[in-house]
Amino acid sequence: MQKRFTQTFLTNKTTAYILAAIFLIMAMLMGISIGTVSVPIFDIFRIIGANIFHLQLDESINPMHSNIVMNIRLPRVILAGLVGASLAIAGASFQGLLRNPLADPYTLGVSSGASVGAVITLFFGVSLPFAGLFTLPLLSIIFAFLTIIIVLIFARRIDRGMKVETIILTGIIFSSFLGALISLMIALTGDEIRQIIGWLLGSVSMRGWEYIQIILPFFLVGSLLLLINGRELNAMSFGEEKAQHIGVNVQRRKMLVLIAGSILSGAAVAVSGTIGFVGLVIPHLTRLLWGPDHRHLLPLSLLTGSGFLVLADLLARTIITPTELPIGVITSIIGAPVFAIILMNRRTESRG
Amino acid sequence: MLSIQHLTGGYAGETILKDISFDVHTGELFGILGPNGSGKTTLLKMLSGVIPFSDGTVMIKNKSLKSYTAKELAKTIAVLPQHSSQAFSYTVKETVSLGRYAHQQGWFQSWSSHDETVVQHAMEQTGVAEFENQNIQQLSGGERQRVLLAQALAQEPEILLLDEPTNHLDLSYQKELLDSLRSWTKERDLTVISIFHDLNLAGLYCDRLLLLESGRINLNDSPNKVLCEGRIKEVYRTNIQKQPHPSVPAPQLVLLPEIEPIQDKHVLINDSMLQIEEDYLALRSPIPLRTMSSGLVGSGIGWHQVFVNRHINKKVKYHHNQNDMVLFMKEKGFEPDETVGMMTSVLIKNASIQFIKEPGFSVLIVVTAGIENATDVSRGSEHTFQLSAGTINIWVFVNAHLTEGAFIQSMMTVTEAKTKAMYDLEVTDKKTGTIATGTPTDSILIAATQNGQKLNCAGTTTPLGNLVGKGVYECTVQAIKNNQSS
Numbered sequence: 013m014q015k016r017f018t019q020t021f022l023t024n025k026t027t028a029y030i031l032a033a034i035f036l037i038m039a040m041l042m043g044i045s046i047g048t049v050s051v052p053i054f055d056i057f058r059i060i061g062a063n064i065f066h067l068q069l070d071e072s073i074n075p076m077h078s079n080i081v082m083n084i085r086l087p088r089v090i091l092a093g094l095v096g097a098s099l100a101i102a103g104a105s106f107q108g109l110l111r112n113p114l115a116d117p118y119t120l121g122v123s124s125g126a127s128v129g130a131v132i133t134l135f136f137g138v139s140l141p142f143a144g145l146f147t148l149p150l151l152s153i154i155f156a157f158l159t160i161i162i163v164l165i166f167a168r169r170i171d172r173g174m175k176v177e178t179i180i181l182t183g184i185i186f187s188s189f190l191g192a193l194i195s196l197m198i199a200l201t202g203d204e205i206r207q208i209i210g211w212l213l214g215s216v217s218m219r220g221w222e223y224i225q226i227i228l229p230f231f232l233v234g235s236l237l238l239l240i241n242g243r244e245l246n247a248m249s250f251g252e253e254k255a256q257h258i259g260v261n262v263q264r265r266k267m268l269v270l271i272a273g274s275i276l277s278g279a280a281v282a283v284s285g286t287i288g289f290v291g292l293v294i295p296h297l298t299r300l301l302w303g304p305d306h307r308h309l310l311p312l313s314l315l316t317g318s319g320f321l322v323l324a325d326l327l328a329r330t331i332i333t334p335t336e337l338p339i340g341v342i343t344s345i346i347g348a349p350v351f352a353i354i355l356m357n358r359r360t361e362s363r364g
Numbered sequence: 365m366l367s368i369q370h371l372t373g374g375y376a377g378e379t380i381l382k383d384i385s386f387d388v389h390t391g392e393l394f395g396i397l398g399p400n401g402s403g404k405t406t407l408l409k410m411l412s413g414v415i416p417f418s419d420g421t422v423m424i425k426n427k428s429l430k431s432y433t434a435k436e437l438a439k440t441i442a443v444l445p446q447h448s449s450q451a452f453s454y455t456v457k458e459t460v461s462l463g464r465y466a467h468q469q470g471w472f473q474s475w476s477s478h479d480e481t482v483v484q485h486a487m488e489q490t491g492v493a494e495f496e497n498q499n500i501q502q503l504s505g506g507e508r509q510r511v512l513l514a515q516a517l518a519q520e521p522e523i524l525l526l527d528e529p530t531n532h533l534d535l536s537y538q539k540e541l542l543d544s545l546r547s548w549t550k551e552r553d554l555t556v557i558s559i560f561h562d563l564n565l566a567g568l569y570c571d572r573l574l575l576l577e578s579g580r581i582n583l584n585d586s587p588n589k590v591l592c593e594g595r596i597k598e599v600y601r602t603n604i605q606k607q608p609h610p611s612v613p614a615p616q617l618v619l620l621p622e623i624e625p626i627q628d629k630h631v632l633i634n635d636s637m638l639q640i641e642e643d644y645l646a647l648r649s650p651i652p653l654r655t656m657s658s659g660l661v662g663s664g665i666g667w668h669q670v671f672v673n674r675h676i677n678k679k680v681k682y683h684h685n686q687n688d689m690v691l692f693m694k695e696k697g698f699e700p701d702e703t704v705g706m707m708t709s710v711l712i713k714n715a716s717i718q719f720i721k722e723p724g725f726s727v728l729i730v731v732t733a734g735i736e737n738a739t740d741v742s743r744g745s746e747h748t749f750q751l752s753a754g755t756i757n758i759w760v761f762v763n764a765h766l767t768e769g770a771f772i773q774s775m776m777t778v779t780e781a782k783t784k785a786m787y788d789l790e791v792t793d794k795k796t797g798t799i800a801t802g803t804p805t806d807s808i809l810i811a812a813t814q815n816g817q818k819l820n821c822a823g824t825t826t827p828l829g830n831l832v833g834k835g836v837y838e839c840t841v842q843a844i845k846n847n848q849s850s
Contacts, residue, residue, distance in 0.1 A: 111451035176451075247462055249451055253414050257445070258519065259438025259466030304452035 028302045032315035036093070039319035043089040043326045044081055048333060051077045051085075060086065087224055092216045092325040092339070093318040094227050095284045096294075098234065098276040100317020101310050103291020104298070105238045108245035108306050109269050112176045113299075113354055116291035117156075117277035118347075120179070121186035123288070124194070125159025126152040126274075126281035127212065131194050133282075135201045149226050153278030159186060160270055214287035214340030216325055223283045230279035235314060237272035241265055242307035249304070287340045289347020290317055290324075296354060365390040365555045366411070366424055366523060373410060373417030374579075380406045382579045384420070390522075391553040393546055395566040397590070398576030399600050404559045405446070407576070408525050411557065412443045424523070438466035442521035444513055446528050446559075450500050456511050457496040460487055463518025486517035489544065505532035513541070524548075526558040530565060542569045567591045568614045575599060591615040631813055633728050633761040635719045644696065645673040645712045645730070649811075652702070653761070656771040657809035660689050661705035665771075670703040671809060672696075673732055673757050675712050706757045706807045710734040714850055716842035718835050722827055724817040725764035729835040732757045733843035738786065738800030740793040747795055747804070755805040756782060756840065760832055762810070765818040773822035774810045774832055780824065781833045782806070785840035 045051050051059075055073055059081045062069045069078055103116040117123045129151035132138055140147040167182040194212065238245075244265040247255035256262045280287070294317040298309055321339070324346075328337040366388040374380030380403045388394045398404050409415045411422060413429055422429040424440060432440070442463070450459075463486070464479045487493035490510040495503070500511055509532050516524060524545075530538040546569055548554040560566035566573055566587065573590040575582040577599045583590050593606040596617060603620040631651050639646045652667040662668050674692060689707065690700045698705075710732040718729045736754030739747055758778055766774070783801045793800040822828040 108452075111449065113451065243462075243465060243468075246454075246458075247465055249454075250459075250462070251449055253409075253445065254443075254448060256414055256434060257412060257438065257441075257443040258462055258515075259435040261434045299452065303458075304454055305458055 025308055028312055032312050036315050036319035039322040040089050043322045044085045046326060049080055051081055056081055087221045088216055089322050091219050091224055092321045094231050095216060095280045096290055096321025097314045097318035098231050098280040099290040100294035100313040101235055101238055102273040102276040104295035104309050104313040105245055105269050106273050107295055108249045110179055111249050112179055113296060114176060114180050118288035120160060120183040121163050122156045122160050122277045123281050123286040124187045124190035126156040126278040127194055127286050128190050129155030130282050131197055135197060145226060149230055149279045149282040152282035153275050156278035157274035160274055212285055213338030214285035215338050216284050217336055227279045227283045230275050234272045234276035237268055239310055241269055242310055245306040288344045290321055290343050293347045293350045294320055369421045371417055371420035374406060380579050384581055386574055386584050388555060388557055390555055391549050392555055392571050393549045393569060394557045395570035395573045396559045397563060397566055397573055402576040403579040404576055405527055408527055408559060412441055412525055413437055435466040438519055440521060441523045441525060442516035442519040444516050444526045444529055446531060448512055453499040453501045455497050456492055456500055459500055459511055460514045460518050463515040482520060483518050486514040489517060490514040506534060506537055509533060523555045528559050528561050563591055564616045588615050591617055632763050633813060635717050635728060640712055643675045645715055647671045653811040654814050655704055655809060655811045657704050658807045659704045659706045659809060660686060661700060662703055668702055668704045670698045671759060672698055672703055672705045674707050676707050676709055704809055708732045708734060708755055708757050710847050711850060714846035716839040716846060718839050720831055720835050722831055727831050727835055728761040729839045730759040731839040731843040733840055734847055735791050735844055737803045738791045738793055739804055740796055740798045741801040743796045755803050757807045758836055759809045762812040764812060764816050765814045766812040767820050770819050770822045771810050775808055777822055777824055777829045777833045778808050778836050781836035782840050785837050789841060789844055
């Protein structure tokens, strides 16, 4: 009996990983294949294979296809995937840490904080010595981290119990304030508004491999830090005091999670602008499907979030061709109603 | 196991605990009591390392609390907090399994078969194994509390700290939990330190109690010494009364409501309330009376409102049957729970009744006396025990407030008066031929309104003793004569 339970348990989780991986691969293939120029899926494998192993490309493949895949669509899909993965895993861990299913880099104001950092870098041409290319993500991450710390201190001042709603309300207040600050900075620089708004709403278009280089190290470090804290997040989702009773070094683990979450959301914002609700919707969906255990929730959210953003980006660039929608429009159209539904479910739960 | 010396501290800028020192020994069930805000929870949180203390030392197994790492501490101390929140829908088993956190080492902590055994055992002990795959958010408050207890047990602690563990539990689980805690302390040397709101539960289960008062120790001693009426009244600033537990030698404290039940202060029990029928004599009081009696129904100490002396024809085969009496009461419309019931073969019309007044209090005495079975108490062994209906039933209603001592003295005075009456009438024990002292089935009822003058004693020379002694003597003589002449 016990054994059978463990087996089904394992198979359940294995199924979850297999399904999430298939979803991601399918999303990537669709992302690369579909567009104004359609690339056959089989060709995609051959083009990527040839490039990885430095083989001579098959004569039968259109060199334009190769160009589109390698220089436009593949980096775009990978970037979207990395951004989605970062936001989803960051959201999942913020939710666990704050015991708050509504937390997400966007609702907590972390994305806006990171945007301030990014805007300062982009529009004032700040460049940190030694950081070079990484000035943008570093400043974004620092601002993201500062924002989450201020939001949490502020929320604790309002309500020692740090109720879910208090944290979210504080996050939204900070979000609006920082958003206004960004608009002010942009107005003062006098640049073209449309382009900047496009950036603010989030986009992964026309970034190329350079941006992947920017986000990748931060993605790896941040995700690894979170993945090894799965059990601690499980404990902390029962409350910090309870986690300490169980034996978790709460102060250190909490800092680690906050820093890792800020690294991921800061880096994501730096390369793609503020893309909302990915960190809210994906962990919520994953939790509904496979349970709240963070040891699985984090990696599954990572895979699913990555696939989700690739599909969202595909939708954003194909839905009203030839014009491209900012990807944040798509995620918000899906995310905001989900946010509302979670809020309503919480109300009924606390009433019952 | 645990030694606390001069512990002082609190939250930022506010000292809550001042100079707390005490020891807890291995296998002890140690209770912490105190009114709200006395620092109980703060003390528990300091012992579990959640909030720091500014001064003093806490030694756990001869090692300072401050030198423990979080994991080491979790292997020694487990905590069941008063409040817990579950943001996500973990299953019961996932929740309990978290208790093993501190026992797993390394980055790729593997789940050993020992971990599994401990978790299963913890779930069985707390009775949550049956819903191990259910979601904790769907459980009731009491079930959730038990899941968290299982989680604490899964830590395999040597010390268990609990903050009002019975808070969300209904009566049967309160008892079950405390019984388990007690057996774990005795059988496995688990040390339990628990905060109690319920003084009576603490008194029943704890080996030792620590009473806190505004952040200082008021007393650290055995339950009987700590749960002392005066001390608890003073510390909790409320009106309580101490009384013994009916079946266990443990102190119990009862609250005394400030607003007494609405009842007429001027109720006077007198002969006009007596209802004399062919087959019973009854008195129905408008208020419950404090009673001490040896009746067939409603004996012992209690509160009763109806008093019945039932006539049984002695020719009918006499059944000393309680159920029969209860049926009879129901038939006559008397609620058995509120009634003191006796039986007699004496005709009801032969009862002797006296209402006597003294300044400040008054007494109603009712006696029915049959002496066919009169017995000499000093030679009782010569009689074969046989229940029959010749019996003396004495009722004494006192319109005053009697202490428990006064009740018992009244009993003695009544008995002595009865014996004196038999002596004066020279009633003899038919078997031995000596002067009889009573019959084997005599019953006495002392009932008091508990209003008006407070009477502390009823010895034979006190005003109450005088009245009762003389009244019972006269009534008994009269009742015996009535019965003999009819």
